[in-house]
Amino acid sequence: MGDENKPSQTPKLDELEKGPWPSFVREIKRAATKSPMARDLLGVLELSYEEKVGHWKHGGIVGVRGYGGGVIGRYSDVPEKFPNVAHFHTLRVNQPAGWFYRTEALRAICDLWERHGSGLTNLHGSTGDIILLGTRTEELESTFADLTKAGFDLGGSGSDVRTPSCCVGPARCEWACYDTLNFTYDITMHFQDELHRPAFPYKFKFKASGCPNDCVAAIARADLSIIGTWRDEIQIDQAALKEYTENGIDIQADVCERCPSQCMSWNGKELRIADEWCVKCMHCINAMPKALRPGQERGAVILIGSKAPIVQGAMLSSVLVPFMKMEPPYTELKELVGKILDLWSEEGKSRERVGEFIQRVGLGNFLEAIGLEPKPEMVAHPRENPYVFYEEYFEEEPEAASETEG
Amino acid sequence: MGDENKPSQTPKLDELEKGPWPSFVREIKRAATKSPMARDLLGVLELSYEEKVGHWKHGGIVGVRGYGGGVIGRYSDVPEKFPNVAHFHTLRVNQPAGWFYRTEALRAICDLWERHGSGLTNLHGSTGDIILLGTRTEELESTFADLTKAGFDLGGSGSDVRTPSCCVGPARCEWACYDTLNFTYDITMHFQDELHRPAFPYKFKFKASGCPNDCVAAIARADLSIIGTWRDEIQIDQAALKEYTENGIDIQADVCERCPSQCMSWNGKELRIADEWCVKCMHCINAMPKALRPGQERGAVILIGSKAPIVQGAMLSSVLVPFMKMEPPYTELKELVGKILDLWSEEGKSRERVGEFIQRVGLGNFLEAIGLEPKPEMVAHPRENPYVFYEEYFEEEPEAASETEG
Amino acid sequence: MADTVAERKTDIGPPHYEKFLPPVVKANYGKWKYHEIVQPGVLVHVAESGDKLYTVRAGTPRLLSIQTIRELCDLADTYSDGYLRFTSRHNIEFLLTDPDKVGPLIIELTTRGFPVGGTANAISSMVHTQGWIHCHSAATDASGIVKSVMDELIGHFQTMELPAKLRLALACCLNMCGAVHCSDIAILGIHRRPPKVDQEKLSKICEIPTVVASCPTAAIRPKRINGKETVEVIEEQCMFCGNCYTVCPAMPLSNALNDGVSIWVGGKVSNARHAPMFSKLAIPYLPNNPPRWPEVVAAVKNIVEVWAKDARKYERMGEWIERIGWPRFFQKTGIPFTKQHIDDFRHAGLTYQRSVHIKS
Amino acid sequence: MADTVAERKTDIGPPHYEKFLPPVVKANYGKWKYHEIVQPGVLVHVAESGDKLYTVRAGTPRLLSIQTIRELCDLADTYSDGYLRFTSRHNIEFLLTDPDKVGPLIIELTTRGFPVGGTANAISSMVHTQGWIHCHSAATDASGIVKSVMDELIGHFQTMELPAKLRLALACCLNMCGAVHCSDIAILGIHRRPPKVDQEKLSKICEIPTVVASCPTAAIRPKRINGKETVEVIEEQCMFCGNCYTVCPAMPLSNALNDGVSIWVGGKVSNARHAPMFSKLAIPYLPNNPPRWPEVVAAVKNIVEVWAKDARKYERMGEWIERIGWPRFFQKTGIPFTKQHIDDFRHAGLTYQRSVHIKS
């Protein structure tokens, strides 16, 4: 199959070239016109389709000099059959914030990847990186040299800061409550060392969304989720409302009745919002973007701890700072994150995400250790169980009873 | 203090004779006019009020012959000072269903308790029993003899069926969806042996409420909670509605808008209920009892597992049978309970309530073992974690693959 | 009757309820049509037959002497043909058919110190437990606090002007006898120091594996001391729940200086409108201050008043808090939010605020 | 730049985003006023300055050859001054200032096989993972299922007639790369047999304590076999999560006959209206049936259609189910409810129905 002249027989995969949705098989075949690796990938994948099992294994750690992350090592378990994918390592390349490109930059990546790898990519990986899919160990260092020459660097993998990512934010969205791109670039640069040299108990992901719509799913899949919000009044353009009613929006039914805090009222002419009850869900603004806009006192909610289910079940991030102003150089946030990373690095167990760490030590203790005041905004509700750990108690000296630390 | 002629000095307790709410101290003092036990109780309680600690200890098991439950043994830890309460055991006497009495019956109890005990009672204990508060070990058997003579029997304690209790139900409430009194009496008689002779891993409580208002808090504190409900349409008397509007009820605001399933509509004249959406919460009926009544196809939801927090946190009962007809002799329920008690007795750990047992073995497995079909009504939502235990799988014979039990 | 040794009667069960039902109840059993609340403490139930049953409800201390029971029986004999009942919250109810007797009965009850009320949107009697009267495990007294709180709040027992029912309960230790874990306001006795192990006694009277297993936080470890099998408690891990003491009397927790009371809010049991809810921690600790626990009384009163003023019609405590949000509950009541309020037990993560829906 | 050894550049980080922003974006950065969705796949954002930015969004397979990337770059050079971006769901977006170019670009994209759409109340591209293309841990393929499902549902990508956005995602194993645990519909690769322990290899390459600790159900015990430290798996306790395999390659789980796919529904991420929610199990198991997984495609299509027909405007899958209740979700979709649907993991008790609020 690894033979250059005899294209692999892929009847099953060929089925997936049919149909209206763009075909990944076509992509692999397209790459295979030039790349033996892509050709063997096609073969090994057809084999998986026949046998219904994968044919990859991960082995020793591979990477580029001085870095501990950014490369995912993969080896075929059928190298005899498909020698060109005997090694098939992935490089994670840190994307530009907001996934904006000039074509030159993308072409530069294509060119270097044509020289060094399979010619296959993912635009993008689920964390946000440009994924260069498949090359041999001996190509890694030279690929990296060409990458940095093109102005790109590797992203995270392993127990490090993972490549931060963000929504399109102020670059194109009228709702961005802070500059997600600037923040993401800034924090990425600030944590370069932590990103390239894994030294944590486990991975640590940042994701930045400009508003509660959370278009990068930060609350579900980032150890630190920074979600834009406001705390004054929603800006209303009463005149523009009219336009919507004329264009078929039923403000009462579609907007007021869907408001989770039921804080809106519409008399057919004027919309009133009792902003002190608004939970900043975005629904009304989403429904009528010309008429409503987030308030002017903007910032972000900082949430911590989301992750996929392994080992104790999935977690959503939860509120750590109910409102933080988000202005460069983001000192308040960086200091907070610094304390968190220090504490977790010190006391986290191996393969314990920060969210799991917090649950193990208790959010109250965690807050104390990083110097944040407990706030009711951090909880959906106070505890329901009576297993309170009282650290302060009275000493047994009846004459002079006094409160002391336990 | 135990001296009959010198009344104990109780300055602290005396404070609690003041104020408008009826005073328990007055009760103890009243009993103390005749009972040395009550007198010493006053003394030991004053001591507790001075020292801020209790003075009781529980010791060996005490009881009446042939019974394992019904008596709570208590001993004073200051018997020298208060010899009359050196023993101070409680008898739990099974109340009549619904806590109805003729005065003769109560007087009979007073008389025997005057002879045998402190003259103090609780009407009633939190489980529902008549509590006869405080007597000596040697009085137990004769008290019991006089009790049965008066037509009463002991209730539960320890790892047995606890005294079932129920709301006033059809005896006085128009909303009772089944006969809570009859059911409670029936089940109490059916489980006499299990009630008096502890043989379970832990206690097992029944509580029966006639409708979802749950006036005996069954869902919060019974291992088996039987809560009346209906499954057809709420009966509406449109004419009676008028009366309510005239008497100041705002049907739109007070009723329709507070309906949890938002299934009511009121046009100022007619009330409509989309019963297929109604969750049988009772609110509308509660608000307008003359105009609305539960439907006519009545029965109960059977729920299982509530308890206080020890050890793993409090639990509410959860749905086991979404709807069951409740007619004597309650065969379906008794058979179900029989299976549950057998299984839990067999496989429950010591001091493991049935709700905890279910959580340990898994509700799915529990249902399988008692022969109930899983139903989506039993859960608030299906699982969110991917840790599914697949018991069925294919055998590795590629030619003749077939589903088998694992 | 499973056992008939020497004519000794056993397993006779409770008296059949029918024997104790007033004739009007028997006649209209299951055929009630509707009810009205005539005035605080007085219900009238109207049957399909047109019959009417008047109920007069009065508060009692629950702890009753036989003298008082006889006194109440006398009243029943005079006013309700010798029938009476008790409620699931320990109130007494007189069941009358003659409306003219209602007024005189109320006067009689009131004069004798039994307040009439507890119906509809009122505070009813407090479900409570034994306390220092009878239980070995109590971290506080039950009856004393109940009396003190009800003395203060009796106005709400005798009227029906609250937004909704308000259910108060008290349990004297974490075993939580009664449904305090689902009450609008619950008062809960708490220990705050680890048990003191009586090594001598323990090795004699307790089973080590049971003791070890009893601890929800795994704070108890078996240990051999002076050649005796006993246990040690890792103090930092103990949450003072007392479960070890319940299974093993050689590990008492009582501590005069540190025992006290915690306050919980927002639970409910009924399915009306909102599904049942657990109560949540409002105040982690208040001292035991007998005979009148002024701190506890003030705290409860404050919460009742803030709620009464702010809640909408039909809004139980928990429904109100759900609407206004916990941050405002703490603001409005002036109760400080502390580390202790944040759950750190088994399901803690699920109690964190996992959205940006914030009402500050 | 922390490291400067021999001119080798490291720690340069990603290119600064400003270099890649089109002039109209730079000029109106942070000053957008509102947007409109002109037609499926086409947004116009209007700035306070009055400037307009047209975005044309197209689906891609995410797995792209350099040839295709170059082709897309050619399009960007022609139509959008050499600027383009990708979305958080792997769609490509062309950023135009000239409205006249929108139509021609759409034709060009469509002709070349890149469907234009994915905006507003549509199904956008599926977030997915590596599958048999690159991951050692996959219980199913990713790209093949995504292609098959999107072939079937492409109509909803190209129109905007659904009640709300519908977010589909796929992860090929329980590690759940991507946010499948919070998707409207998630497809999840699952193993269904315990790992096979390669004793020889294990004792050489894995750390026993790590392996033991990796198991969420404590199914792995250290064991000494033929004098070698290795582990055993208690089969009845294994839930096939694969975490042991992730930490120790000597415990593979793949099993051609039993691996397959489960379907999850009702998750969401945005805070719009309802707070974020996890997806819940809808179908515990469907077989791997490459190349087109017809069972999976049919199952997903069915759920989409039932929802599309029944949900109200703005009602995401999870909001719809919350309104109609789970019993009706199962009724309407015809999916059987089984033992597997009932949670039996850590917080299981909290997922039980703890009220009598039942919509059957």
Ligand code: SRM
């Ligand atoms: C490439 C990518 C999937 C994709 O096709 O997009 C991916 C691929 C892998 N993930 Fe992931 N994860 C990828 C995004 C995610 C995400 C989503 C995200 O980051 O937003 C998650 C869920 C969020 C989270 O972090 O919890 C995710 C949760 C996991 C987990 C579970 C971690 C946990 O704590 O629960 C593992 C297991 C592990 O860490 O050992 C994992 C492990 C892996 C490994 C490294 C498996 C392994 O042990 O070797 C996969 C390598 C596959 C390969 O062959 O290249 N991957 N992984 C994504 C990274 C691309 C990128 O850099 O842009």
Ligand code: SRM
């Ligand atoms: C008397 C009574 C309180 C009262 O003043 O009303 C009571 C008193 C005691 N309860 Fe209780 N429980 C009483 C109703 C309850 C209830 C409420 C109910 O039954 O509706 C509960 C909560 C519901 C439940 O069962 O979970 C309750 C939950 C407990 C527990 C915690 C059980 C658990 O699984 O969490 C214990 C501890 C134990 O079982 O060891 C307990 C233990 C005790 C003991 C036996 C303590 C002991 O270990 O010796 C108390 C004896 C006190 C005494 O000195 O008499 N009691 N106990 C109630 C019984 C009276 C009666 O029979 O009518």
Ligand code: SRM
């Ligand atoms: C007598 C009693 C039953 C018994 O067998 O003893 C009873 C009797 C009635 N209840 Fe109740 N409930 C009784 C304890 C309860 C309990 C249990 C408890 O408090 O521990 C509850 C659950 C409380 C909770 O949710 O925490 C209870 C929740 C209700 C409700 C629902 C109220 C709500 O909005 O949540 C109603 C409906 C209403 O009042 O509108 C109700 C209604 C009624 C009605 C109107 C039913 C009727 O038509 O007769 C009765 C008179 C109510 C009144 O007092 O205003 N009853 N009721 C109990 C009196 C207790 C007392 O002395 O105060």
Ligand code: SRM
């Ligand atoms: C381009 C993108 C951000 C990016 O930086 O890449 C984006 C862009 C916009 N989103 Fe988004 N969202 C994008 C991913 C998301 C995600 C993340 C995801 O899907 O993984 C979410 C969370 C989804 C969830 O809840 O599971 C998301 C939830 C929303 C919502 C809330 C919808 C809801 O009702 O729940 C809105 C508001 C709306 O559409 O009315 C929104 C609205 C918007 C607006 C209208 C914002 C604006 O004013 O420009 C943008 C065009 C929306 C459209 O496609 O109709 N965007 N949006 C992402 C496009 C993905 C794609 O290619 O399809």
Ligand code: SF4
């Ligand atoms: S998260 Fe908010 S600011 Fe960011 S792209 Fe989405 S809607 Fe715009």
Ligand code: SF4
């Ligand atoms: S943002 Fe959400 S909560 Fe606030 S007013 Fe609009 S719809 Fe209501």
Ligand code: SF4
């Ligand atoms: S539970 Fe229902 S039936 Fe029973 S007394 Fe209360 S309201 Fe009446």
Ligand code: SF4
């Ligand atoms: S019983 Fe409750 S859910 Fe049903 S219609 Fe009345 S208020 Fe609505």
Ligand code: SF4
């Ligand atoms: S709550 Fe505790 S102290 Fe009070 S009676 Fe029950 S077991 Fe005893």
Ligand code: SF4
């Ligand atoms: S009091 Fe509770 S937490 Fe403390 S040692 Fe005893 S059982 Fe454990």
Ligand code: SF4
């Ligand atoms: S979900 Fe699992 S199999 Fe798929 S890429 Fe992630 S780790 Fe690999």
Ligand code: SF4
């Ligand atoms: S697959 Fe998961 S549950 Fe099974 S042994 Fe491995 S870690 Fe444990």
